[in-house]
Amino acid sequence: MSLTKEQFITEFKDIALKLYAAPLDDLSTQQLYQALALLTRSYIGQPWAETKKRYDQEETKQVFYFSIEFLPGRLLQSNLLNLGILSEVEAGLNELGLRPQKIFDAEADPGLGNGGLGRLASAFMDAMASVGMAGNGNGIRYQYGLFKQAFVNGYQVELPDDWMRNGFAWETRKENRAVTVKFGGWVELRPSRSGNLRVIYHNTDDVLAVPYDVAMVGYHNQVVNNLRLWSAEAPINAGTDFTLEQKERINQITQILYPDDSDASGKQLRLRQEYFFTSAGIQSIVRHYRRTHNSMAGFADRVAIHINDTHPAMAIPELMRVLMDDEHVSWDEAWRITLKVMSYTNHTLLSEALEVWPIDMFSGMVPRIYQIIQEIDRRFRLVFVPQFGQAMIDRIAPLGNGQVRMAYLASIGSHAINGVAPIHSELLKKDVLHDLYQIFPERFNNKTNGITPRRWIQIGDRPLSHLLDKKIGTTWRKNPLALRQLHDFADDTRFLDDLNAAKAENKRALAKYIDQVVHVKVDPDAIFDVQIKRLHAYKRQLLHVLGILDAYLAIKRGEKRPKRLHIFGAKAAPSYVYAKEIIKVMNAVADLVNGDPDVSKYLQVVFLPNYGVTMAEKIIPAADISEQISTAGKEASGTSNMKLMSAGALTLATLDGANIEIKDAVGDDNVEIFGLTEEEIAGYYQRGDYHARDFYDQDPRLHAALDMLVNGQIPGIETEGRDIFNSLLTYNDEYFVLADFESYLAANERLDKLYQQPRIWAKKALANIAESGRFSADFTVQRYGREIWHVVAKTPEDDHEA
Missing domain, CATH: 3.40.50.2000 (Glycogen Phosphorylase B;)
Incomplete structure (x- = not known):
């Protein structure tokens, strides 16, 4: 966009006066930030609306990236840079006697993610907009981030990350796009006159999912995509008065990123979170599609849904549920659509990190989804046991060992499965998902991660x-x-x-x-x-x-x-x-x-x-x-x-x-x-001949360094030092x-x-x-677009040149 320094100064003074009825000199740094963020949003509004309109008019195929984490970092500088006006704004602030960096530093980091998974998701949002790809994020609007880390006497202490204390300047509440997510109760399948089964829910625990949209601004190209974050609220007009305790239970769903799942209640909350945002997202996508289409037949030609690790894997049975129960599509057609729409990125080589849920917990919380997974499991076994044998299929079916196995569900229900570096993708085929690779070799591919x-x-x-x-x-x-x-x-x-x-x-x-x-x-x-x-x-x-x-x-x-x-x-x-x-x-x-x-x-x-x-x-x-x-x-x-x-x-x-x-x-x-290389480590595993103590005994430098953990040379770590020392020598140094x-x-x-x-x-x-x-994410998402999502990147400039 075009903006002069003088224009900016005039508009900034004007919006600050309207917001706070005070001159700039009387405003706090936080107020200056809020004014600048609101002004920047006003610059984003028109291209955001025009991008949405263009996607709808041209029936552009859109990507929906489902992730339990997004870690965008501060957005003010990024948005100004991508709009092409960062230099003018900084020059204007300097002329006003204000320090731009001090104002930028008043913005809180959004507590919507924790590590590489969330940062990658946000990098992809930025990249899709910047290459002109119709890409949308779907996640959770966490009131609190994972935690604010402090050290007390050297120990990690977890404090609440109240990142929304001053509001989130970049979000737009869309209560007119809210949907209802159903938990618990029981499900009755009753034959209808058409011969299909009609699904009737009884005694469900309903939650209202309200979307908050955040603009994802492309770099110098007038493309603005959408990150949709869902907030859990008590349903309105439900004929029920909710107690404070019931409202608190609903609020918990979107209160904190990664609740402690070391006990049953924590696990249940995590499962509620996962179904909540996947169900809300799927319902929203289908509803938007149905506004302009009479049939679901072309759905897979207009929509690609990507599962970022296993947390959103319930998107597969949820899309099946919506297609069959709400849109009255047959199982075979619903599965054809789902398979064409869904794709899955695996992010781990640690078998213990592959997400599983106890069947009792899962079936009680999302009974209809469990019924659909049962049928996916039954049909999968029916087709592949004769070809590959009972033992192999038992290992990789969605249901097994009393658990719902999300990585296997995601792999079976997606047309593409990718790792995020060549060695990772090869190890998925060789080890973590080896049996599934035997069945679906054409689905496996590599897409190395990228950054912005x-x-x-x-x-x-x-x-x-x-x-x-x-x-x-x-x-x-x-x-x-x-x-x-x-x-x-x-x-x-x-x-x-x-x-x-x-x-x-x-x-x-x-x-x-x-x-x-x-x-x-x-x-x-x-x-x-x-x-x-x-x-x-x-x-x-x-x-x-x-x-x-x-x-x-x-x-x-x-x-x-x-x-x-x-x-x-x-x-x-x-x-x-x-x-x-x-x-x-x-x-x-x-x-x-x-x-x-x-x-x-x-x-x-x-x-x-x-x-x-x-x-x-x-x-x-x-x-x-x-x-x-x-x-x-x-x-x-x-x-x-x-x-x-x-x-x-x-x-x-x-x-x-x-x-x-x-x-x-x-x-x-x-x-x-x-x-050591991966092959050398694999050799140790296969032979079972790794002896950590041999290295300790034979290397005087290692011996001396390790002894410091237990001989008192490092004050204050008697317990911790001993535990770590034992993990390396007594328990043979797992890593x-x-x-x-x-x-x-x-x-x-x-x-x-x-x-x-x-x-x-x-x-x-x-x-x-x-x-x-x-390693730019711009190239990464273009590879996803060409080879997995089958979407084309296009900007308004492309139309102009054509």
């Missing part, structure tokens, strides 16, 4: 962005593959120096932020070594900590090393005791290292609490080393690896997830690979931490030496930035 360089470089890394504009022009902002032009300057010493200078500016900014947050003064000239991701044993923050302990002991012995600052950001699930013990140890190690004047000259550790998207925007541009050290064969893809690569961090990695593609992209010389320790240290020593040669380091950083464009 617009956020991570254009917004998060201004020094690098300005340098890139100056050297290669601005084409890279629209087409990230243009970053490959940087290869032409790999031997340009002045440019390499400028690249190091941009990194140094980011490091100084992060050092200041660290001091503000955790009151630790860090050296901006140190190597900034970063590991930012969910806290899980397979991601091996523990290996990183053991490496720090080895460095601590070496420095205490008098060894001189280049100074290194280790930066962590991670949340552990509230019920994940082992991960929380690792957090306690990490914080205790930070206290030990930072509090020792002999060591802190060479080594520092900071663990920043409450890691999220906005914090990542501060950390990533400053990173020198990107730690991607998961046990090979356990990480599906990873996306922090891509984000850190795009900022010029060098990847220290195992051959796992998308690390392999990063290595292939930049070449072996521009990453640091260590550790091969000890096997990779020596290789990990050697890789770190190579990086230490390399950092002493700034221009060679910068040349390697340049290679990473230059090849990072291939």
Whole structure:
């Protein structure tokens, strides 16, 4: 859109006066933010309406991306950037004597997601709009996020994440689009005059699903797509007065992301959440389609529904329910439509993470859905037991072992099943979903995850962005593959120096932020070594900590090393005791290292609490080393690896997830690979001959580092240190931490030496930035569009050119 600085100043003053009846000088930072957000929404309204109208008029096939998480990060800067007016707005604010960044910082991070799953979903929303694809999100409007993380005496404490305390400026309530979701009761199937079965519900527990829509603004193309988030409310005009207790039970459905499911009531709440947003979404999609179509025959030609991991897998039986019960479509036709419409992304290689539900709980909560799954199960067995045998089909049928098995349901009811990195997709076929691959080989494919360089470089890394504009022009902002032009300057010493200078500016900014947050003064000239991701044993923050302990002991012995600052950001699930013990140890190690004047000259550790998207925007541009050290064969893809690569961090990695593609992209010389391969680990599993204690007994450095967990050298971790020590030695180190320790240290020593040669380091950083464009989510969603969803990307400019 077109907007001058002067126009903006006039409109901003006007909207602020209308909102608060006061001049700008009298407004708080939060009020200035609210005024600016409302003004920005006014710029979005017309293209949003025109996009919806164009999709309807042209009967565009639309994608509906179902995800229990969306993690968009702050939207104000992103929306201004994508509208093409960020520079004008910042210039106007500066002229008014206001600090743009201070206003941007008043926005809360939406608590709608937790980790990579939710961030990927939001990256896809941004990307679909930016490439002109008709893409919609479908999720839950959580009143509270997962939790706000704080550390008390080194322990993780979970506080309420009241992210909507000041409202959510970007949402639009659409109560006229509300639908009813039915839980519980019992279902009667009564023959009708037409010969079909009529479904009659008795004593159901009804919940009103009210949608809140959020605009997803495309980059400089006048496309605005929709993210629909559902809120649970008590039904109105139901002839029932709801008690406060009943209303509270309904409100709980959309109150908090990932309720603790360590007990039965928590599991029931999680199941209610999953059916709630999938049912609401399916009903909404079918209702919108039926407004302009008399028959469901063409539904699959106009709609693609994507299941992001198993949480929305009930979309399959729910679509069957709506087609059969409400639209009176036969089973065979409903199944044909459903199979053509549905596709599924698997996000895990951990068999324990494949979602299952006890049949008793499931059938009681969603009886009609359970009836339909029973029939899916029956028909699946009828067709495939004769071909593949009872034993194999028993392993992978939707119902088995007293459970409803959601990954198998999602695979059977989808026409496409994809992993999110080549190694992950191959392991799905070889291991996790092997039997299903035997039956449906044509359904399996790979779609490597992607990120949004617009956020991570254009917004998060201004020094690098300005340098890139100056050297290669601005084409890279629209087409990230243009970053490959940087290869032409790999031997340009002045440019390499400028690249190091941009990194140094980011490091100084992060050092200041660290001091503000955790009151630790860090050296901006140190190597900034970063590991930012969910806290899980397979991601091996523990290996990183053991490496720090080895460095601590070496420095205490008098060894001189280049100074290194280790930066962590991670949340552990509230019920994940082992991960929380690792957090306690990490914080205790930070206290030990930072509090020792002999060591802190060479080594520092900071663990920043409450890691999220906005914090990542501060950390990533400053990173020198990107730690991607998961046990090979356990990480599906990873996306922090891509984000850190795009900022010029060098990847220290195992051959796992998308690390392999990063290595292939930049070449072996521009990453640091260590550790066992997936094949070597599989060999240990098959032979049963991994003995963690052998590594402990044979490696004096490992022995010394591990002993620190239990010999009192690290104060305050007597219980946690002993538990972790035992997990590695008594219980044989499930994630091969000890096997990779020596290789990990050697890789770190190579990086230490390399950092002493700034221009060679910068040349390697340049290679990473230059090849990072291939991991843009814009390209990822286009591959999904071509190969899975069968949708075409199209912008208003395309119509104009035609």
